[in-house]
Amino acid sequence: MRKLNIMLGAMLLASTAHAQGVSAPVEPGVWMKGDLHLHSRHSKDTTNNSVGKIIHFAEDEGFDFLGITDHDNHVDGDTAHHTWADPEWRSGRIVLLYAAEWTTERGHVNVFSSHPYDQKLLRSMSDARDVKLIPLRKGLGVHMSANHPTNKDHYGFSFDMVDSIEVWNSSNWAKNPPALLVWDDMLKSGRMIAARGGSDSHHGWPDKPEDRGPLSGERMANYVGTPTTWVYAARRDRQGVVDALTHGHGSISANPRDPRVEFYADLDGDGKIDAMMGDNLRADGKPVTFRIRLSNATIPWAQYQVRVVRDGETFATLPVNASEPEATFTDTPPLGKRSYYRLEVTGPQADYPAVPMAAGRSDTMVALSNPVYFNYDPSF
Structure with a gap:
């Protein structure tokens, strides 16, 4: 029998090292929030969504x-x-990644980089076989992410080619559950693929308030931060963001005012954090204490349900509230067998005044975590 121990109380909320492998000493870092799928006027299917408007809104x-x-x-x-x-592609407050949506007949892939890369070369390889694309990604030194894998422009490449999957596309949560099934399948196959979100916003806001009138549903309900991707970065720069995203050191919330779910593991029950979501540990046959925290909870009366997913199946459901936003549970990961744990958080949606209809489209899904892994082979 699996022993479940639910506790609410104070927790040590540090984070862990960024290497995939066995547990490593705790290292300092910074939580950062952003959006990893946005379109400006340089995409032909947008309206007036200029680079400057996007950045100023985000600032x-x-x-x-x-x-x-x-x-x-x-x-x-x-x-x-x-x-x-673009002269407007600059900010003194926001880290701007070198990024583009690789748009092919076999699906769409977001590319993120800390440095300029040869986008024209990548474009020229759009019809190449995966066996050629995987070394190309490594040669370019970029992070590749499968966009909306189960939507209209579904992802049709090998999942060995990407570092992450867009499991939450836009504020319309209803279209995303199939992406979670794909992600779980990839995790069960032994792939350590991080999850991220992206608003996929194509439409900006009119310059003048008097022109905002009855705006289209997308501009009112889906813009920067719906959803929001959070990363725990070793440093506040482009490489820090890309590394944290690659290693799965982060989570997703419906909007920037919804809780950021944090997920940690304590291997020996000494109260010290040995791993965070995205990290890979060796199971030793002993119980592990898992720690959950909902940070940034802005609704003081909110009651949340945290679904613990183990290897694609529900392991437990824990109640957590905004005034005591912490919980723990214990389980014994099996020896010599891959296993993973991840979290889904449901509850009331926080208002996002800048995008007033966003909360109504995300249903009760508030946040998702990346997994804590056991016995995975990082080289797979």
């Missing part, structure tokens, strides 16, 4: 990073001379 709302991912096929792969070279 005003306190975001820390952005990936403006214009369609590379709209500019014939020349993103480096469009989005990145």
